[in-house]
Amino acid sequence: MSTIAKEIEVEIQTTPNLSAKELKAKFQQMHQVQLSESKMRRAKTIALQRKDGDHTKQYTHLRSYIDELLKANPGSTIKVDVEPCANPNLKTRQFRRIYVCYAALVKGFKFLGRELLGLDGCFMKGKYPGQILTVVGTDGNNCLYPVAFAIVEAECTDSWKWFLDLLGDDLDLPHDANFTFISDRQKGLIQAVESVFPRAEHRFCCRHIHENLRQTWRGDLYKGLFYRASSATSVPYFNMAMEEIKKTNLDMFLWLSEIPAARWSRSHFSGRAKSDMLLNNLCESFNKQLVGVRDKPIITCLEYIREYLTMRIVTVKKMQATARGPLIPQATKAWDEIQTKESKLMVMMVDDVTYQVKILRSQCVVNVGDRTCTCRRWDLTAYWLDTWKKVYNHQIRPIPGPDMWTPSNCPTIITPPKHHTQIGRPKKSRKKALGEKKKLAASKKRKRKIEEVQEVFSARGRLTRLGHEKSYGRCGGYGHNIRTCRAPIQQ
Structure with missing residues (x-):
């Protein structure tokens, strides 16, 4: 068994996620020797132990x-x-x-x-x-x-x-x-x-709050209403968003009201963290x-x-070595976007430090001396390049x-921990949301169709329309033809 483990050690070093079935196929190809999957699985365990070390020791x-x-x-x-x-x-x-x-x-x-x-x-x-x-x-x-x-x-x-x-x-x-x-x-x-x-x-x-919310209220409508309220940077805009939720669905409004707004909406964040992260x-x-x-x-x-x-x-x-200017790359990008939109802004000077900024129906008061704005959008962020560089010095x-290694002078030796049964079963991948499950199922269905097409092609020696979605030329839609198309005929 150790001989087999030594032979596959190189494969384990480069691609440790290879399954026993794949390792068995590679070993048979190299040495022309038939092995069982269980034997290859034991050899893989030995090879991984040589690579990563022993759990107990x-x-x-x-x-x-x-x-x-x-x-x-x-x-x-x-x-x-x-x-x-x-x-x-x-x-x-x-x-x-x-x-x-x-x-x-x-x-x-x-x-x-x-x-x-x-x-x-x-x-x-x-x-x-x-x-x-x-x-x-x-x-x-x-x-x-x-x-x-x-x-x-x-x-x-x-x-x-x-x-x-x-x-x-x-x-x-x-x-x-x-x-x-x-x-x-x-x-x-x-x-x-x-x-x-x-x-x-x-x-x-907010993503985890929305995951709980969508168990009862699904759809883009409720998602948009929730994120509009969480993204509001001032209390008046937050109240307007919550009022819209109340008119749309009273139960959803009452459910959200039970969670303090300071926990999930930018309008109630203190601003001390200099981050508007949701x-x-x-x-x-x-x-x-x-x-x-x-x-x-x-x-x-x-x-x-x-x-x-x-x-x-x-x-x-x-990344810092390639950055230019006084601002970090993210802030520089945001500043460039602001410059392209500045033609739509109406700015009125009040005194040396106070300005009124108006765009469409929105109006804010900016204090240059205190570096504040009534919209609070920029009060929640920090973006100087020099500060960013000092962080990684x-x-x-x-x-x-x-x-x-020098042996430790501690008189006691640490032994492995007790077996603590975890709450819930450990997953190999993160839990998928409802929308992600549908996309994954559709992707697997399409993959199966492609595999069927390949099987038919290999059997008949010619292409088929199986698994092929053909668009209809008049409307550009899929899954129908001229007899079942409901699009109006253009004269």
């Missing part, structure tokens, strides 16, 4: 790995929490949680100027399941900026409170900090934020990068995240390989 080396990280990145915070032990004389401690926050990310976050963080969690799979908790900010160019992460036993109020307490210490956030968080409305997380930061502004992701896509994007590593051993997983964070800083610095340093 990596916990015993975890303290040495942490020492190397702290040595290369001084000022970073890495905390390991273990299960309570009744016998203090035991030389082993059972792993429970680990929290990682690199000093380079903390230093950069303090230059962001945006007191906004997204919170989310995703499943850890493999031999020891758990959850990866992530906290992600947004930089000046509206791109994700990971700040810290943790691997915990489960996503619950207790683990979130532990995570937020450590995060507050690293970011110097007092208990009564007026900070801003955005999340997907997990019950345990809501309670944890209220407990650790009772005065924080906690926004809810969606928690930052955490979703970061979690997507972790899909291929969530079933790996603990050190392999931590190393993958460190390498990704390092490469991201390098990528952004290359620090790097996360690499460490040598395991054979060069």
